[in-house]
Amino acid sequence: MPQILATTDADFETRFADLLSMKREDSPDVDAAVAQIIADVRERGDAAVIDLTAKFDKLDLAPERLAFSASEIDALCALVTAEERAALDLAAERIRAYHVRQMPQDAKWTDPEGATLGWRWTPVSAAGLYVPGGLASYPSSVLMNAIPAKVAGVPRLAICVPTPNGQANPLVLMAARIAGVDEVYRIGGAQAIAALAYGTQTIAPVDKITGPGNAFVAAAKRRVFGKVGIDMIAGPSEILVIADADNDPDWIALDLLSQAEHDESAQSILITTDAAFGTAVQEAINKRLQTLDRREIAGKSWQVNGAIITTRDLTEAAALSNRIAPEHLELCVADPEALAKDCIHAGAIFLGQWTPEAIGDYVGGPNHVLPTARSARFSSGLSVMDFLKRTTMARMTPAALAAIGPAAEALASAESLEAHGLSVSARLQRLNDSPKKTG
Numbered sequence: 254m255p256q257i258l259a260t261t262d263a264d265f266e267t268r269f270a271d272l273l274s275m276k277r278e279d280s281p282d283v284d285a286a287v288a289q290i291i292a293d294v295r296e297r298g299d300a301a302v303i304d305l306t307a308k309f310d311k312l313d314l315a316p317e318r319l320a321f322s323a324s325e326i327d328a329l330c331a332l333v334t335a336e337e338r339a340a341l342d343l344a345a346e347r348i349r350a351y352h353v354r355q356m357p358q359d360a361k362w363t364d365p366e367g368a369t370l371g372w373r374w375t376p377v378s379a380a381g382l383y384v385p386g387g388l389a390s391y392p393s394s395v396l397m398n399a400i401p402a403k404v405a406g407v408p409r410l411a412i413c414v415p416t417p418n419g420q421a422n423p424l425v426l427m428a429a430r431i432a433g434v435d436e437v438y439r440i441g442g443a444q445a446i447a448a449l450a451y452g453t454q455t456i457a458p459v460d461k462i463t464g465p466g467n468a469f470v471a472a473a474k475r476r477v478f479g480k481v482g483i484d485m486i487a488g489p490s491e492i493l494v495i496a497d498a499d500n501d502p503d504w505i506a507l508d509l510l511s512q513a514e515h516d517e518s519a520q521s522i523l524i525t526t527d528a529a530f531g532t533a534v535q536e537a538i539n540k541r542l543q544t545l546d547r548r549e550i551a552g553k554s555w556q557v558n559g560a561i562i563t564t565r566d567l568t569e570a571a572a573l574s575n576r577i578a579p580e581h582l583e584l585c586v587a588d589p590e591a592l593a594k595d596c597i598h599a600g601a602i603f604l605g606q607w608t609p610e611a612i613g614d615y616v617g618g619p620n621h622v623l624p625t626a627r628s629a630r631f632s633s634g635l636s637v638m639d640f641l642k643r644t645t646m647a648r649m650t651p652a653a654l655a656a657i658g659p660a661a662e663a664l665a666s667a668e669s670l671e672a673h674g675l676s677v678s679a680r681l682q683r684l685n686d687s688p689k690k691t692g
């Protein structure tokens with residue numbers, strides 16, 4: 254049984270703190286193992302990646318087989334059925350249409366002093382896209398990573414995807430082809446993140462790494478940040494459902510299990526104002542867990558990281574949700590828009606009982622690569638912006654420099670940075686010597 258908590262319980266705060274302790278994701282053991290893997294890849298390159306792939310994915314590779322060849326990609330794509338292809342095409346189209354709207358504009362203006370100011374967006378030169386593949390395979394994550402990168406205009410994209418026992422999902426390669434990515438490496442985990450960040454004899458390093466993964470992938474991304482950019486911490490999946498009693502308990506049970514089935518470390522929480530409804534959802538979960546294909550993973554996840562919490566009202570529910578800052582938040586209540594106004598920390602919000610979170614995983618349009626482990630308090634889901642940098646632009650005229658330069662000189666003097674002040678005053682001096690230049 255998962256934790257059943259009521260905010261009116263005397264020990265609620267203790268049990269709630271325990272629920273949020275993030276032991277499931279933030280383990281020193283995982284971090285220590287990842288540190289060693291990264292050091293090994295930095296030192297030995299391909300050889301380390303090959304050894305680690307043999308160890309964790311049970312796959313023996315030679316350096317020339319790290320990447321899928323063009324003929325392998327062709328052969329795998331040929332296995333995709335017309336129905337599967339149509340589903341990928343529909344998903345890709347909807348994801349593209351959503352992300353195109355995120356493309357930011359350059360800006361340029363001239364201010365009253367005559368300074369021309371602005372900014373310019375340019376894509377990163379190379380991005381590494383992590384696609385998980387340990388316990389399940391994720392063609393949808395290929396699209397969610399690659400399409401925003403393409404919209405941003407990134408010239409080089411490299412996908413890493415583990416293929417345990419050498420089993421590649423043809424839809425992963427087809428999704429890569431649809432998105433226009435042909436550099437695909439069959440490696441995963443921390444070794445893939447290290448290879449992308451530091452490069453190996455075979456894999457050229459990238460500038461930015463994006464994409465979701467398990468606790469090892471998340472820890473590796475934390476560690477390589479600084480050498481490369483990362484999108485966010487997108488670790489084991491999470492769902493929080495706020496539901497009133499006017500819902501089918503089985504629908505809500507399935508929504509909770511949909512994230513629990515990703516990983517034993519996934520987290521599923523129901524907050525409801527109706528204790529009897531909470532009990533009905535628990536019963537529905539127990540029933541579904543008897544037959545679900547992935548019942549072992551989902552059952553363990555629900556057992557260890559699941560919770561049903563009853564609150565006095567929806568205001569209290571929203572406040573608790575904000576403390577949890579879930580990756581996915583479903584609002585199955587009469588007025589979801591009103592409740593959404595109070596829910597300010599969440600990776601993605603799903604409004605109303607006809608919007609199961611699974612729609613967002615595949616075809617809704619918004620990105621499914623989302624912040625976990627309470628990082629939705631300060632970060633956002635993957636977007637076109639993650640593949641762009643903003644460079645500021647400034648051009649002074651002599652008149653503009655004459656107008657604002659003296660303030661810069663004063664501040665340079667206050668900071669005791671003489672060369673700073675002189676670089677301005679030398680120019681102002683020239684203007685004084687030949688005043689006609691100020692016009």
Ligand SMILES: NC(=O)c1ccc[n+]([C@@H]2O[C@H](COP(=O)([O-])OP(=O)(O)OC[C@H]3O[C@@H](n4cnc5c(N)ncnc54)[C@H](O)[C@@H]3O)[C@@H](O)[C@H]2O)c1
Pocket residue numbers: 286309310384385386387388389391394415440441442443444465466467468469470486487488489490515516518519580621622623624625
């Ligand atoms: N937050 C998001 O946006 C989002 C989106 C999709 C999936 N996910 C999450 O991604 C994860 C996918 O996990 P997965 O395991 O299926 O695939 P994965 O590709 O993330 O991890 C598999 C790799 O983990 C490494 N690994 C496994 N056990 C290890 C060990 N003991 N020591 C060192 N390395 C080890 C191996 O290298 C293996 O290749 C799930 O947690 C899922 O919930 C998150």
Ligand SMILES: N[C@H](CO)Cc1c[nH]c[nH+]1
Pocket residue numbers: 391393394489490491512580614621622623
């Ligand atoms: N729910 C995952 C994000 O946590 C994304 C996903 C892909 N496929 C199925 N689900």
Ligand SMILES: [Zn+2]
Pocket residue numbers: 490511512515611614
């Ligand atoms: Zn999912």
